Amino acid sequence: MATQIGWYGLGSMGLAMATNLQRHLSSTQALSLLYSNRTLSRGDSLQQLGAVPQSNFKDLVSRSNIIFTMVSNDAVLESLINTAIESPGTSIASKIFIDCSTVHPQTITSISSRLSSKSASFLCAPVFGGNPVATAGKLVFALAGSTPEVRHNIIKPLIQDVMGRKVIDCGEDPAKSSLLKIAGNIVTVSLMETVGEAQVFAEKTGLGTEAMEELINEAFGPIAGGYSKRLTTGAYAPELNTRPGFGVSLAIKDANHALSIAQDKGVELPSVELARDNMASARDYAGECLDSSSMYGILRQKAGLAFWNEKSRQGGGK
Numbered sequence: 001m002a003t004q005i006g007w008y009g010l011g012s013m014g015l016a017m018a019t020n021l022q023r024h025l026s027s028t029q030a031l032s033l034l035y036s037n038r039t040l041s042r043g044d045s046l047q048q049l050g051a052v053p054q055s056n057f058k059d060l061v062s063r064s065n066i067i068f069t070m071v072s073n074d075a076v077l078e079s080l081i082n083t084a085i086e087s088p089g090t091s092i093a094s095k096i097f098i099d100c101s102t103v104h105p106q107t108i109t110s111i112s113s114r115l116s117s118k119s120a121s122f123l124c125a126p127v128f129g130g131n132p133v134a135t136a137g138k139l140v141f142a143l144a145g146s147t148p149e150v151r152h153n154i155i156k157p158l159i160q161d162v163m164g165r166k167v168i169d170c171g172e173d174p175a176k177s178s179l180l181k182i183a184g185n186i187v188t189v190s191l192m193e194t195v196g197e198a199q200v201f202a203e204k205t206g207l208g209t210e211a212m213e214e215l216i217n218e219a220f221g222p223i224a225g226g227y228s229k230r231l232t233t234g235a236y237a238p239e240l241n242t243r244p245g246f247g248v249s250l251a252i253k254d255a256n257h258a259l260s261i262a263q264d265k266g267v268e269l270p271s272v273e274l275a276r277d278n279m280a281s282a283r284d285y286a287g288e289c290l291d292s293s294s295m296y297g298i299l300r301q302k303a304g305l306a307f308w309n310e311k312s313r314q315g316g317g318k
């Protein structure tokens with residue numbers, strides 16, 4: 001029987017990833033992707049590529065053998081898994097669930113054991129890289145869970161050179177890839193904070209943000225350069241009713257996961273704490289429609305500048 005793949009979650013990352021997966025399935029004459037999302041119309045462009053909408057997660061699961069999820073946070077993922085496990089009359093035995101969201105390792109362990117008690121498999125495959133990297137199919141995946149055969153022969157071919165440029169195999173414990181993702185975000189949020197500080201310094205000293213950005217790109221690489229661009233293009237505070245590249249609340253969640261694990265293990269993460277507090281202050285000041293790099297607005301305010309720069313939106317959001 002041909003394998004049917006399902007996808008739930010069409011946010012900033014999920015839509016780009018599912019689009020690449022559908023293109024791959026179509027080019028290999030495989031069955032078209034089934035998809036669903038809370039806001040189903042987000043999938044209109046996917047449908048034009050041949051993917052098939054499903055009105056809810058329960059239907060998606062019942063018609064798929066492999067189900068990808070890419071959603072905001074732990075609570076959303078847990079409620080989806082509850083739906084799958086508790087739907088009367090739907091067996092999930094031998095289905096493979098694979099989550100790409102960033103969630104706490106404890107959530108992953110609990111979901112994995114609940115699914116395995118129903119004879120389903122679970123893999124955790126969080127990703128590194130933002131929306132432009134997802135669109136280019138160049139994400140880095142950390143992959144863990146199930147058996148080496150399932151990871152290498154069934155799941156990896158759906159990822160490598162389809163949605164991602166690299167798959168880091170983290171073994172059979174799915175919590176391991178989640179932990180690697182949280183650890184990676186220590187670097188992400190700290191680097192955003194540092195780039196923000198450097199750009200405020202450049203502006204206040206008269207050096208200029210353009211020269212600073214050129215240097216950041218050349219000397220510290222495209223990732224740091226990309227974070228600088230989010231500031232200089234105003235993407236840190238996008239127009240209201242647009243979807244930020246990496247929403248501020250998602251990054252606060254990630255920082256809090258890192259801080260809670262660090263606290264358990266007696267590790268201090270002062271730069272993560274600072275970045276988290278500045279992101280939370282930005283959200284208090286300007287609302288939800290902010291990118292994770294919006295700690296920059298708070299750093300600007302602390303230096304006597306407006307929260308907004310000439311390219312960002314100019315207010316509102318509360």
Ligand SMILES: NC(=O)c1ccc[n+]([C@@H]2O[C@H](COP(=O)([O-])OP(=O)(O)OC[C@H]3O[C@@H](n4cnc5c(N)ncnc54)[C@H](OP(=O)(O)O)[C@@H]3O)[C@@H](O)[C@H]2O)c1
Nearest residue numbers: 009010011012013014038039071072101102130245246250
């Ligand atoms: N953005 C990045 O740069 C990035 C990079 C790496 C990892 N991540 C992680 O990847 C995950 C997805 O990020 P994203 O940027 O794609 O997030 P996003 O744009 O905010 O999309 C979130 C997705 O979750 C769905 N969702 C939210 N609340 C829901 C609810 N109560 N019930 C059902 N569905 C719900 C949304 O549905 P609607 O479309 O209906 O809102 C959407 O499909 C997060 O865990 C994030 O931390 C993000």
